[in-house]
Amino acid sequence: MAYFYAVFIAGYFLLPMAAGHRRLYYFLVLPAVLLLWRELADFYRRNLLAGLLLAYAAYMLGTLAWSADFTAKAALQTALYAVSLLSFCLVSGYLWAQQAGRLDRYAHRATWLAAAAALVSIVAWYAGNPFPASRLEPLGVMHHQNKAACAYGVFLVLCMHYTFGERGRDNRLVYALLGLALLSLVLLTQSRTALAATSVGLLALLGYRALVIAAIGAAASWALLAANPREWIYRVDAFSFRPGIWERVLQDMQGHWWFGHGYLIDRQVEAYGKVFSHAHNSYLASLRDGGAVGLALLLALLAVAATWAWRLYRLRAERIYLALLLYGMTAIAMDYDRLLVHPKEIWLFFWLPVALIMGTYPGRHQPDLARYPENGP
Numbered sequence: 135m136a137y138f139y140a141v142f143i144a145g146y147f148l149l150p151m152a153a154g155h156r157r158l159y160y161f162l163v164l165p166a167v168l169l170l171w172r173e174l175a176d177f178y179r180r181n182l183l184a185g186l187l188l189a190y191a192a193y194m195l196g197t198l199a200w201s202a203d204f205t206a207k208a209a210l211q212t213a214l215y216a217v218s219l220l221s222f223c224l225v226s227g228y229l230w231a232q233q234a235g236r237l238d239r240y241a242h243r244a245t246w247l248a249a250a251a252a253l254v255s256i257v258a259w260y261a262g263n264p265f266p267a268s269r270l271e272p273l274g275v276m277h278h279q280n281k282a283a284c285a286y287g288v289f290l291v292l293c294m295h296y297t298f299g300e301r302g303r304d305n306r307l308v309y310a311l312l313g314l315a316l317l318s319l320v321l322l323t324q325s326r327t328a329l330a331a332t333s334v335g336l337l338a339l340l341g342y343r344a345l346v347i348a349a350i351g352a353a354a355s356w357a358l359l360a361a362n363p364r365e366w367i368y369r370v371d372a373f374s375f376r377p378g379i380w381e382r383v384l385q386d387m388q389g390h391w392w393f394g395h396g397y398l399i400d401r402q403v404e405a406y407g408k409v410f411s412h413a414h415n416s417y418l419a420s421l422r423d424g425g426a427v428g429l430a431l432l433l434a435l436l437a438v439a440a441t442w443a444w445r446l447y448r449l450r451a452e453r454i455y456l457a458l459l460l461y462g463m464t465a466i467a468m469d470y471d472r473l474l475v476h477p478k479e480i481w482l483f484f485w486l487p488v489a490l491i492m493g494t495y496p497g498r499h500q501p502d503l504a505r506y507p508e509n510g511p
Contacts (some may be wrong), residue, residue, distance in 0.1 A: 135166050136233050139225065140240045141296045146275055146285065146482065147251035155275045159218060167221040183442065185491040186269025186435040187223060191216050193431055194397050194474055197424050208398050216474045223485055227493020245296065248289035249312035252319035259322075268508070270322035276479055283320045283328030284465045285479040288486070290316040291335040291461055295454045297416065298340065327468040332481070335461030339453050376414050376468070378405040383418045387425075394425035401471055416466035416473055416484075423472065432473075436463060439488050442495035451502050458487035 142163050145155045167174075180183040195216055198209045230237050255272040269279050276282035292311040297306050320328050338346035382405045387394075399422065403410045413419045422430040436459075443456035462484035466473070470480060 135170065135225070136229055136236055136240070138163050138166050139229060140243075143240070143244055143476075143482075144247060147247050148373060149275050150273075152275045152478075157223045159211070159222075163225075164218060164221055167225045170228070171279070174228055177228050177493075178224065181492065181496055183435065183438050183488070183495075184224070184227075184352060184432065187488070187492065188220065190431040190435055191220055191474060194420070194424050194428055197394055197428065198398060199396070200393065201398035203398045203400060205398070212397060212474065215476045218476060219268065219452045219474055219485065220479065222477075222481055223489040223492065224487035226486055226489075227292070229493075230490050231493040237504065238239070240299045241292065242296070245289050245293050245309070245312060248286055249293070249315040252286055253315045256315075257324060266322065268298075270319065272319065278479075279323040280325045280327050280469055281479040283323040283325035284331060284469075284483045286316055286319050287328045287332045287335070287465075288458065288461060290320060290482045291333055291339060291457055292454070294336060294344075295339055295457070297384045299342075307488060314465050322485045327465055330468060331465040334482045335457045339457035375406060375408070379403050379410055379478070380418055383413050383415075383422055387421065390425060392425045392427060394421065394423045394428055397423045397472070397474075399423060412471035414469050416470045419471040420473070435488070439491050442491050446491070455487065455491050460493060462487050 142155075142159055145158050147156045149158070150393040195213060198204060198212065249270070251274070255274075256270060258273055259268075259270050270279050271279060272282040272286070276285050290313055292310050293316055297313055317332075320332060333344070382403050401412045401419070403413060410432075413422060417429060417432065420432045424431070439459055440456070440463075443459050446452045446455050466480070468486055473480065473484070475481075
């Protein structure tokens with residue numbers, strides 16, 4: 135099971151097409167997860183965070199019943215997405231707790247793989263596009279700039295954790311260089327969402343030491359935009375659309391505040407005389423689809439996850455869980471829409487941190503169970 139899981143994670147960086155990556159999960163990982171249902175049920179018994187995750191998913195699926203744009207095909211597809219996502223979260227936390235040593239090694243290898251993919255993407259893109267003005271489009275499954283940058287940014291935070299937590303100067307130097315490759319990709323995609331999330335995650339992880347990295351990243355980001363005045367004007371103008379989009383989503387909630395419009399409502403938003411594809415905020419998307427009940431369930435889930443992550447930090451000095459969680463929470467506040475989706479980048483940068491906390495905290499109250507800081511791969 136752990137091997138199948140590792141292959142799926144590696145597929146984010148190695149496979150050329152998103153459709154093939156999804157099939158990898160549906161035909162390789164999901165059946166294996168379903169075979170573990172007894173073990174998973176026993177492992178998550180009386181787990182508050184797992185209960186809230188199931189409640190959020192069940193309620194959002196329940197809103198299909200009053201969706202104005204309901205179709206049986208779309209409803210079945212949404213249910214499949216939800217089952218896939220839940221299985222990913224449950225098995226991620228389970229493996230992280232039950233096979234700690236192996237998953238630690240996989241996490242290190244995934245960081246190396248992400249850095250290598252970032253470097254190859256940078257070289258391949260700028261071999262045929264203007265440097266540094268053009269926005270980098272990474273190779274493979276994660277080619278959309280914002281989504282890819284957020285996924286790579288998670289590994290940047292993890293890489294900085296290894297840089298400051300590894301024993302030995304050589305190990306720290308290696309992870310610092312890997313982090314430089316990942317930071318370069320985030321900057322060259324010119325994704326403000328990823329840069330903001332990275333800044334928050336690194337501040338939670340490193341404290342005041344992250345201010346230098348955040349300042350360098352912000353300055354480099356604006357310098358890249360300034361290198362292409364036309365792109366700079368477009369990007370600044372595009373960012374200013376978000377408040378109007380969010381305002382329109384709230385205006386459209388009239389008469390649907392408690393239970394929302396239903397999960398299959400059209401996501402498009404009309405604002406500023408334009409039509410935008412989505413709400414650019416997953417919290418508002420949960421409000422739009424599930425009303426105050428849906429948003430409250432999401433916030434309760436994240437509040438428990440944040441509380442558990444904070445306690446892991448206070449009890450075991452493990453900042454990485456809180457850093458990764460805040461990273462994901464920041465990213466979905468500035469972009470994205472629905473959270474119950476098929477295998478996509480949001481599984482890595484939002485749901486995976488929740489899953490790791492869900493599997494780690496209940497069994498990590500005792501002093502002798504600490505995983506971090508570890509000695510490396």
